[in-house]
Amino acid sequence: MNTLIRNGTVVTSRDTVNADVLIEGERIKEVRAGLPDDGARVIDATGMYVIPGGIDCHTHLDMPFGGTTSADDFETGTRAAAFGGTTSIVDFAIQARGTRMRDALDTWWKKGEGRACIDYGLHMIVTDLANSGLEDMDDMVREGVASFKLFMAYPNVLMVDDATIFKALGQTAKNGALICMHAENGSVIDVIVARALAEGKTAPVYHALTRPPRAEAEAVHRAIAMAEIAGAPVYIVHLSSEDALNQVREARDRGVPAFAETCPQYLLLSIEELERPNFEGAKYVFTPPLRPKQHLPKLWDGLKHDHLQVVSTDHCPFCFEDQKVLGKDDFTKIPNGGPGIENRLQLMYHYGVNQGKLSLNRFVELTSTAPARIFGMYPKKGEIAPGSDADIVIWDPKARHMISAKTHHMRVDYSMFEGYEVEGNARTVLSRGEVIVDAGEWKGKTGRGTYLRRAAKGGAWQ
Numbered sequence: 001m002n003t004l005i006r007n008g009t010v011v012t013s014r015d016t017v018n019a020d021v022l023i024e025g026e027r028i029k030e031v032r033a034g035l036p037d038d039g040a041r042v043i044d045a046t047g048m049y050v051i052p053g054g055i056d057c058h059t060h061l062d063m064p065f066g067g068t069t070s071a072d073d074f075e076t077g078t079r080a081a082a083f084g085g086t087t088s089i090v091d092f093a094i095q096a097r098g099t100r101m102r103d104a105l106d107t108w109w110k111k112g113e114g115r116a117c118i119d120y121g122l123h124m125i126v127t128d129l130a131n132s133g134l135e136d137m138d139d140m141v142r143e144g145v146a147s148f149k150l151f152m153a154y155p156n157v158l159m160v161d162d163a164t165i166f167k168a169l170g171q172t173a174k175n176g177a178l179i180c181m182h183a184e185n186g187s188v189i190d191v192i193v194a195r196a197l198a199e200g201k202t203a204p205v206y207h208a209l210t211r212p213p214r215a216e217a218e219a220v221h222r223a224i225a226m227a228e229i230a231g232a233p234v235y236i237v238h239l240s241s242e243d244a245l246n247q248v249r250e251a252r253d254r255g256v257p258a259f260a261e262t263c264p265q266y267l268l269l270s271i272e273e274l275e276r277p278n279f280e281g282a283k284y285v286f287t288p289p290l291r292p293k294q295h296l297p298k299l300w301d302g303l304k305h306d307h308l309q310v311v312s313t314d315h316c317p318f319c320f321e322d323q324k325v326l327g328k329d330d331f332t333k334i335p336n337g338g339p340g341i342e343n344r345l346q347l348m349y350h351y352g353v354n355q356g357k358l359s360l361n362r363f364v365e366l367t368s369t370a371p372a373r374i375f376g377m378y379p380k381k382g383e384i385a386p387g388s389d390a391d392i393v394i395w396d397p398k399a400r401h402m403i404s405a406k407t408h409h410m411r412v413d414y415s416m417f418e419g420y421e422v423e424g425n426a427r428t429v430l431s432r433g434e435v436i437v438d439a440g441e442w443k444g445k446t447g448r449g450t451y452l453r454r455a456a457k458g459g460a461w462q
């Protein structure tokens with residue numbers, strides 16, 4: 001049976017129009033005002049915005065880290081995402097040193113298969129190009145893994161040297177994939193961290209104080225310079241500071257294809273959270289760290305002026321009670337990461353659109369269309385137009401919602417935004433034509449999500 005979404009206001013990255021949306025099977029068939037129902041199931045969207053489903057291109061579900069595993073798996077994490085209006089994610093497979101990328105891809109496919117509730121793509125985290133790494137990258141592109149992430153931080157764990165980064169960039173210059181960089185100078189940070197520990201500075205706040213903004217800016221600058229030399233675009237993940245933003249802006253002003261994302265936590269929270277008593281600061285330990293307050297308006301400004309192109313979450317939840325506590329006496333042992341997959345659209349709508357910092361269209365672009373384009377999913381995802389997947393959120397701009405660990409769907413015992421009241425929330429969520437969330441109720445099936453094969457030469461190349 002066809003589905004007709006009627007009487008809503010369709011909002012895309014370009015337009016805001018009163019139109020009905022006709023869905024046939026998994027795809028959108030027609031978008032225009034006054035469509036007849038012709039026996040279709042009708043969903044009334046009076047007073048609602050009809051927007052493309054959110055795309056979170058930075059999540060870590062079921063991810064091993066420092067002897068523990070992120071608290072959401074592909075089932076709980078993607079279901080929570082759907083409640084918040086996100087209908088696609090791109091998660092990260094991790095190549096273990098000395099192994100083939102194919103092994104990691106198989107491992108992560110198994111994590112997703114039979115569990116994911118929405119569609120999911122995968123980036124590949126590259127830790128080793130020593131043996132067949134460059135061929136492996138081409139192999140991954142053939143499997144729809146059109147992006148790779150490399151770390152300039154975490155020496156001896158994930159960090160790779162500049163030669164490896166440069167070789168990977170060179171390979172993408174040929175195969176059209178996109179390199180994503182975790183940009184922080186890990187070697188310098190490790191020296192500062194060792195110094196702090198030697199001075200007995202073990203509390204959570206030292207996690208932030210030992211990772212200065214200049215260490216991020218330096219790495220962003222270096223990553224962009226290497227990409228320029230290699231003749232490839234580059235994408236900076238989870239940009240957190242004004243210093244780093246200035247590097248991206250300067251490059252873009254020169255016409256360099258440098259792209260960057262930020263996350264709600266960097267837009268709304270500051271380093272003060274890490275000073276909470278009773279070790280609660282550990283809830284806000286992730287990298288890059290939260291920054292002093294003066295950085296926040298600069299990042300909002302970056303979103304507005306397209307110096308930043310995407311808002312993702314870097315969702316990587318660890319429970320406070322039994323996981324964050326691993327670092328009780330040493331901040332370096334606190335599992336790095338925070339939960340956010342469910343609240344991204346709510347927060348960006350409330351603090352962006354309602355507070356006049358972002359237009360409705362820019363909100364859609366940052367949370368859906370731009371990640372679809374940059375990561376090779378457009379126009380299948382991120383668009384409301386004939387032929388696109390019917391991943392659609394019927395957004396109630398007047399719905400009030402209080403964010404809380406007591407009511408959220410993420411499998412983690414705290415919220416970084418506990419008690420925040422937002423206006424605007426997903427009412428009905430469709431994924432490939434199927435209603436999976438309606439009025440706060442889960443209607444989908446576990447395992448219905450499919451693997452997203454993404455195309456190389458995505459938007460970053462155009």
Ligand SMILES: [Zn+2]
Nearest residue numbers: 058060314316
């Ligand atoms: Zn991450």
